[in-house]
Amino acid sequence: MRTDAHFIDVPEKPRVNTQAGTSRLAVMNFLNEVAGDFPHAISLASGRPAEDFFDLDRWLEAIPLYQRELSTRWGVTRADAGRRLAQYGRTNGLINELVAAQLKQDEGVQTRGEHIVIGAGCQEALALCLLSLCREKNDVVLARDPTYIGMTGVADLHGIEIVPLYAHDDGLADELRTVTERLGREGKRARALYLIPEFDNPTGAVLSLRVRKELLDVCADQRMLVLEDNPYGLFRYEGERVPTMYALDHTGSVVYLFTYSKTLCPAVRIGGAVVPDTLFGDAIAARALVAELGERKSFLTVNTSQLNQALIGGILLSENGTLNRLVSPQRDHYRKNRDLMLSALSDEFAGNDEGIRWNRPEGGFFLTMDLPFRFGQEEVLQCARERHVIPMPLSFFSLSGICQNSIRLAFSNVASTHIAEGVARLGQFIRQCEEACHAAV
Template sequence: MLAESSRLSVMNFLNEAANQYPNAISFASGRPAESYFSLERWLTAISAFQEHAAMSAGHTLLQAGRRIAQYGPTAGVINALIARQLRIDERIECEAEQIIVTAGCQEALSLAVPALCRAPGEVMLARNPTYIGMTGAADFAGVEIVPVEVRTGETWEQALGRIAAELRRTGKTPRGFYLTPDFDNPTGTVLTEAERRSIVAGCAEHRIVVLEDNPYGMFRFEGDAPPRMAALDDVGCVIYLATYSKTLCPAVRVGAAVVPKRLFGSAAASERLRAELSERKSFVTVNTSQVTQALVGGVLLTEGCTLAGLVQAPRSHYRRNRDALLDALDGAFGGREDIAWNRPEGGFFLRLSLPFEFGRQETAECAREQGVIVMPMTFFSLDSTRRHEVRLAFSNAEPAEIEAGVQRLARYVEQTSPRAR
């Protein structure tokens, strides 16, 4: 496991590299493309929500505006609109009462991890490698995070059973399983429907709550989307985590946790978990900013509670970038058997495997000597594996930069590869 301090310093390290080499081309940051942020238009959507709130409560516009500017309910004020959007865009059958609006998905993670793992020995599971925000949330909560690896010939259900038994032998209990089934950060991979069903079955059997994180699901470029895990969950073991950071913009800091109606079949257990999350939130952020909730709510109202139209243009941009990256990789490394990469069907990230270890030192060297910054996969790894892999983010760049960046990376690989030595 990476040392806590080393994980928490990863972002500083990358920021420093970016500051030190301002002309370097960066594949490090998975930021959404800014050219699709329509702040002026979105700000005007606040009044659409204000009108809607006034109508629903029988208030004047002035009263509704004052309410928005006031402290608000901890669980949020746009829950019904979010539920409707999730029903339309994600095909998740949920109601407003199941939702807690959070300050981005990150807050939902920070609330859910300690709420699930309350007693000593209660641990979180995660796919390996995994999103750095999850490991950070677990570290801050003092909760151990255990990697789940599926062995050859094993199903997810069997792997979960094996790991739960191994943990129990050491006095530990897995309480939650964090994963991003669609266009995973950092690998860009997607779980099949069979894998999702197998995970739900394993988690149901061992009473493990799935945290299904889905910031990238609406950015599918091709192929059919498997159902969301929350839509397959007939036992009540999936908490779905939504965010508007990538579909609208990160600055809204609006996300949501959708708690199952009946947690492992119990409506009371579900209510207790939702109350626990709300109580924790009330001492962290009190409530998610009602101004930005009103902005998101207003956009949802004006878009008919679907973001399908809004994501069209950025999705084409990400697809174009993915294609530029695949072409550039093919041009630079095609035919080399010691270098491999995946072809993500959507999202922001791609995984590249190299013939030598790529860690902090190589990141700094590559930035200094060739002017390109990539993310070592060890930053996301929960153990000492993935030393030969890097994550390439293609979301926030232009195709010409992508092409030039890969050529620079290829020069670094050429000078560092074992066969060049």
């Protein structure tokens, strides 16, 4: 039993949940504070969607539209449909068939409404999946290092062990097999592999078709699910589309996670999970997983707001079931921002800066950059204070404290007109650090 000086533990410093040494929330709080303390700094840290495309007035009109659809479907008056909409509802969701149709058209994800669980944002669906899959003490989840904070946060908080994978794409499947077999010898069960195969957060990288297939083979062999998180799938700016792992899977080893936070807006808090028809060929187990997700949901949030579901439902109706047209201006904007950032980086670091590299993401909201020196919490503060620009240390996403010399640059939520200036300021800071390093040597 812990000492009871305080009724609630009051950590003197942020709670240490992982080897990385900082809790997920502490990281986010830190970044919010930096942004608050330096409100005029250019932030390249925020991976939020661009607000220019949020059209609240129009979207609210989608609710009565969906209400009319319900009134037809249920054979009741429009007012009655509104009243039923405002009531408690089905735990696993109301608009599941419309979502299924959209996922099929836009993402090639074939499913039926009853295999979808709609959550209060994708985060809830992810939490439900992890809690449902990792119920025993020896159940663990695997993830690449670095990875998305929302996944590691929920696992940490519920005492679920996260096992990091370090290999580059080429060696990933081999590492996955080796690690899974080692875990088995240790009496642990690798229950799920969390991945963002398309425009990863934080790296911006895409997993190739070959690697996706290799990973699926290992997962099928080892009876381990892939949790395929795909928030950025509709934001590809160049290159050929790679099928989702869900679409490539033939054995029932992929749970697909979706969200409307990036395509529409975060405030609707609608996302969810698609459970495949079978889990490794077992249809009963798949239905049991859907039921388990629903049971957990019923005691966490009862059911997802039917008003918010109606908003999404109305938009899907008015867009003929696809968001492709609606996100087109956003996609163009993000592509433009990415191009501005890439060209500013090329201008700023014209090939003669040793140890400075960045990737060219084919889509999504982020790119990553390697630096010839450590870039952590102190450096963010210094960079914000002295150069008025805020990048995101990649180590904040690390499970084990790697990536100390890298940063994530987000181009999704920064004004296009600020990108060149932001990168120029970052360049000044980097050169200043390099000079300090050289002076110290």
